[in-house]
Amino acid sequence: MKKPKKNKPQAGKAVEAPGSSSAASGTDTVRITQRSDGDEPTAGRTAVPVLMIALLVTLIYFGDVFVIDHGGELDARVHQPFRSVKELQDLQPKDPGEVLRARGQKIYNTYCVACHMGDGNGNPSAFIPPLAGSDWVAPKDPSRIIRIVLNGLQGPITVNGKPWGAAAMLPWRDSLTDEDVAGVLTYVRASFGNKAPAVNPEDVKKIREETKSKSGNWTADELLKITLKE
């Protein structure tokens, strides 16, 4: 087999076409492939048209712009019609209590509603004091009610000047997480006509640590010894 090298034009050198009479036509720009019987045709090189390059560059440019604009920085949370995580952040609820309240409502309706009832008025016939308008719920500092939810409460207690105490409240320390306790208290403090600020899960965590060794339920007297911050 012949080596292709032999039949190929030398680079940078014009090759006379068969039958061509002029030798003066040989300049570096003309490329003619010498062909004769038995030779395989080979591809020469031609420059890509400038227009094609321009089209390609334009396509790549617009493709990139589109991906950068619509890709949402490859974040799984970004979907049309939103473009970025930042845009989504503007749409989130500003009030941190809102999320806690929604969670608290669920907790309340699961664990608390049986005794304190759906309207928060308690159940006087079963000796359950009300949460609606209660002076235990109202203070800005929630450290007493966090303790009640964590460890339960037993013994006589005065709510809005009325004596209660024949019923005991269960401890929820092991059933509810810090977020759950903060949520349910935030819900109670914002519902049934109550208007106390939200409860921070951090506060619940702190009090849970402080009262880790507490055994048994709280009594109202013990709780009243805790001074409330204003």
Added chain:
Amino acid sequence: MRIRSGGGEAMNNGPLLFLGVLITLASSFWGLVLAPQIQFGRQQPRLIEATGEYYPSPRPGLAERGAEVYRSLGCVECHSQQVRQSGVHFDVWVTELTTNITAAVPAVARLQSHLNEADVAKALGKLPARVAMGLDAADADDLAKKLTAAGATAKPALVALGPDIARNWGPRLSVSQDYLRDYPVQLGQLRLGPDLASYGTRQTNENLILLHLYEPTRTMPGSMMPPYRFLFAKKPYKFLDGVPTGTIVTKVATGESEESAGEVVVPKEDALALVAYLTSLKAETSLTEAPTPKVPAPPAPPAAPGQTPPLAPVPPVP
């Protein structure tokens, strides 16, 4: 420079061509396979703060079977499960008056210059009242703060826009998180019937869904849906048997003797599974990427047990 081809004399630019084809296919693979994988491939059910639950949670067993029935019946040919949303804006609602209404009305009217005082007074007469609409997040926040300072507790409320949402097909756009428990994902691409992404919210009556499967035109006049009668079995019953629940009575037993027989149509297990699946379709949990709009609830009247609050007006979607 000369490029040597590996023996293929016909194509002396082989490696160059190979490189070109490789780059073309690789960039296509990158765009169509790798980039979506990087973006969505690691999604997992996520803990939702507001509920303390994971979303999406697995379907109940019967509903999981129903998904297979849905798939086998080709429901996806005519029903999509994707709600599109064209955008969002904010309305501002006054939920409470902290001062009396005569003091709040001029303040609201001053901030909302296109409203006159009579309109404002009329709107504030029944709370919650929408005092502005079509604002962006920052403007709505700003207005709410000013109104609150003026003596009327105001809140911005998100409103989702788009034809699908106006058709009541869902409260928000469908996002990738909604489909994590589905395999295969039955998005659908034709809407001969309504979108089913949130069907379980719209239709909670299982008997009506069964009736719709048995005879679509009875529950939805003019429906194009074919009846799926093979999901049901006809059974005779006698007057004294009573009609089992979840059945469709085609011929009522008359008379009062044991001999007078009627006919009931009883759903087979596949029909019940399909209904369980359809009622489990609820893509409405509020997510970071798709916040669900919430119209402010009216303030609860303190110490008024047993009273249901009046329904809040639903804002029309423009």
